[in-house]
Amino acid sequence: MSEGATGAGSEGPFAADPLDRSAVAAVGLITVFVVALATAQLTAAKVLALPLPFALPVIGPQITLPGAALAYALTFLASDCYAELYGRRATQVVVNVAFLANFLVLALVWSTLAAPGIDPEIAAAFDTALGPAANIVAGSLLAYVVSQNWDVFVFHAIRDRTGERLLWLRNLASTASSQAIDTAIFVGVAFYAAPILLGVGDPFQPGVLLALGLGQYLLKLAIAVLDTPIVYLVVGAVRE
Numbered sequence: 001m002s003e004g005a006t007g008a009g010s011e012g013p014f015a016a017d018p019l020d021r022s023a024v025a026a027v028g029l030i031t032v033f034v035v036a037l038a039t040a041q042l043t044a045a046k047v048l049a050l051p052l053p054f055a056l057p058v059i060g061p062q063i064t065l066p067g068a069a070l071a072y073a074l075t076f077l078a079s080d081c082y083a084e085l086y087g088r089r090a091t092q093v094v095v096n097v098a099f100l101a102n103f104l105v106l107a108l109v110w111s112t113l114a115a116p117g118i119d120p121e122i123a124a125a126f127d128t129a130l131g132p133a134a135n136i137v138a139g140s141l142l143a144y145v146v147s148q149n150w151d152v153f154v155f156h157a158i159r160d161r162t163g164e165r166l167l168w169l170r171n172l173a174s175t176a177s178s179q180a181i182d183t184a185i186f187v188g189v190a191f192y193a194a195p196i197l198l199g200v201g202d203p204f205q206p207g208v209l210l211a212l213g214l215g216q217y218l219l220k221l222a223i224a225v226l227d228t229p230i231v232y233l234v235v236g237a238v239r240e
Contacts (some may be wrong), residue, residue, distance in 0.1 A: 040068035139190025147182035
């Protein structure tokens with residue numbers, strides 16, 4: 001390892017300019033990615049019911065989706081910005097290191113839940129709110145590692161053919177396809193396969209699974225469309 005990497009007073013990427021936009025953006029995007037991912041891990045167990053102004057086929061008068069949907073969609077915004085600015089290999093490192101960080105989050109949560117508490121009622125509330133079920137953990141981890149790596153692959157497969165043009169296309173195509181994969185794996189594993197294989201809770205009926213998956217995907221797809229201007233804003237601000 002070089003002296004510059006270990007020497008006293010080294011500032012790494014901030015050595016020349018503490019306000020360097022590229023370095024600040026890299027740290028900021030990684031932070032957003034990890035924070036959103038950790039939040040998604042902690043909120044995935046709660047199933048939300050969002051009312052609609054009118055009923056949709058299959059879904060009905062409300063969208064049902066895991067509480068982690070919004071936080072998890074934010075990870076794709078951060079990863080697509082990072083992929084555009086810093087390349088495929090750097091993004092894959094972030095995605096896979098963050099995957100390992102999931103286990104740190106789970107270990108810290110589980111160790112806190114296992115420790116004795118002074119107030120039994122508060123301890124019970126923590127167990128209910130933060131005790132991630134095995135089926136949710138299995139579904140979210142498997143969905144994450146597959147869908148995020150697919151997102152990076154598709155994003156750069158399109159970029160290799162278009163160069164810096166058509167950022168909107170690679171943002172939408174990579175996110176739309178990876179979110180479909182993520183939704184199918186998460187809903188299928190967490191609410192059907194894992195309950196059967198692990199005996200944790202009751203598996204959802206096919207109609208409920210379809211409504212849950214479709215509602216979650218529609219929200220994620222809408223976020224992908226709406227966040228495209230933000231991707232342009234972030235990339236443009238760093239590159240100008």
